[in-house]
Amino acid sequence: MTARLLEARELTVTANGQHLVHAVSLSVAAGDRLAIIGPNGAGKTTLLRMLSGALQPSTGEVRFLGRRLDRISTAERALHIAVVGQTDQPDPRLAVIDYVELGRVPHAGLRRRHEDRDIVVDALRRTGLLPLLGRTVGSLSGGERQRAQLARAIAQQPRILFLDEPTNHLDPRARSELLELVAGFGMTVIAVLHDLSLVAPFATRVAVMSRARLHALAAPNEALTQQLIREIFGVDVLRLRHPTEDRELTIFDIPNRTSSPS
Template sequence: MSHAFLCSHDLSYHTRAGVELLSGAEFELDPGATLAIAGPNGAGKTTLMRILAGTVAPSAGHVSLDGQDLASLSLEARARQIALVSQHENPDGRLRLRDYVALGQMPIWADYSSAAHAEALDRVLDLAQLRDRADSPMARLSGGERQRAHIARALAQRPKLLLLDEPTNHLDPDAKGRMLSLVSALGITIVMILHDLVLIPEFASHVALMQDGRIMHFGPASEVLTPEAVQQTFGVSYLLLPYEERVIPALDIRKTSVSI
């Protein structure tokens, strides 16, 4: 019988000045689920993401990861299970792409041989379609290539939980489809903040709609993304076309699990 892998238990967070940014956030995800978090600016999405990553401690409540309280895990233990890709990644432009991605292997370096790490690094670069750019300085990569490099670095950690803060920001439609196809084929638990609602049913199993620091709706994407829920959360009308009428550029790998 499967058990919940990631659990948010009544999470709340307020600043030292007493401003409440998150209130009573609760959800459960099974292993391998993909959760898309959506909501207007200031809804509490990034605060929730930081708490799930363990970089911010909640004011109340707690997070469980694979049956363990996240707060009880050391920094090393968290780094061996959780990879976070923020929207503000800014690596040294002089770093070669390969060396930048290899930094993700630091938390698990003692677990594998140098040969195994080299093989895994090549596999991750292939998965992110970056092998031909491996020796390029980060400063010479396009925006889409840098985004894939950030995710490749996270995958080099061999995480059980991948957290993505707006991974499709500043990408064109084709690049968005390729990016989400890449992560959705991994078979690991993923939580990502997405603003493009039309992408969610294709690439996420669950969705959480947030407003004013609260999760207003949570559940399977097909059940939560209703016109009524979107109107309540965003104040806009929402119409989801049947799949065959939508055009979302994506890689063939999105339907299969990819080993990292």
Template sequence: MRVDIEEVSVEIAGARLVHEVTLRAGSGRVLGLVGPNGSGKSTLLRCVYRALRPASGAVRLDGDDLHTLSAREGARRVGALPQESSAEFDFTVAEVVAMGRLPHRGGFASGGDEELCAAALARVGAAHLAQRGFLQLSGGEKQRVLIARALAQQPRVLVLDEPTNHLDIAHQLEVLALVRDSGLTVLTALHDLNLAAAHCDELHVIAQGRIVASGTPGEVLRPELLAEVFGVRAHPVRHPETGAVQLLFDRLTDPVHP
């Protein structure tokens, strides 16, 4: 499913946080948003999973305006892992993952739902947690369970806001490889530029609510741009096995006061 973000602006409490952003995620592609803290990445993604309505512009799924769809239909098409997720009640992990099936149910859960949820937990390496209380889990375990819930939803578009939060390096790599191999259209915000370079087809750099660069990781992750946007000196190298762009970083030294 193709996602088109067309001249989207977002205002909250009278402040404009996103300014006329236009970008396209082709069907089955992994699109990454990168930028410093407060740049507007999460705000823009919240429009794609309907937590926010744009002040102007539109988000379209294969041409359909997302915000004209019913809540159920929107949830069938778009699954999300927000940056901050909370649960007030100590549901079991199996119950949390089963919530991903709600958009597809006409009534009670079916045996097929249980199989889908079990398969989703297995895909993120969390099958052994099924009967544990969600609130008893570590941050990394919770993150994997919430990704399983999004997969159990069987959306056609997956929106992930910092999906590697709280995960150790092995699970970071496993989750991003799983997402990349899912065949879904994926929009994700990532702080780690090396993970973004390795797992995204395209990157969009956002600063102060505006897209300032777009393209493949090799085209976007240029030292001069990273110095301007992130305030660091970057040294691009190639991964010895995959050939993907990877970055080594130094502080950006003031030439007047080294």
């Protein structure tokens, strides 16, 4: 049986008398890539923040390797958990290599300086940014900046990588390439994703949120069913053979709501 790396038990957050997340329980094993999906306001980012320790639940608990996450110090959590958020705003004046080296801050005193630099260079190599290490963060494109944020997180050497809608503001090709890159790291990842077409190629498991509740937690082919996607998102799932390649296409289509003439 695969050991649980992270476990959430009956997580609930209440604000102004309303549930933002209600009674969510799930577990994540080492090597899982869990995609959290759902409509706007479903509680996805709130759940992610609780799982990463950034937000304390009103009730319930999160355990990391059997220990309550809220009883692990911030400094110790930073040795195991890395977060790439939607609103991260790196100092645009920083050189890329210096920005990525910030991922080594939690490990200060644990390794010699030259070992830190080797880890940073490896993170830049893995994200394809080694040729840009001397550039400033402000000179990077949107996709390059996202890769720099990933490189910083990889340099942190976490047990779990949390991503909050990492493909926002990227073009379709860059979105797919970014998630393909993350999947290739072989890390445990928990990611909030907005684009449903990206979920199945990336995730090993999917958590479907709606109205603050967890409606499904399963492998992509079991979670992205026509019935559930129609119910939660109001769109149809169409699976078609690719016209020129030996693979299946999954298309999410908005149903035609135009009434037929009487």
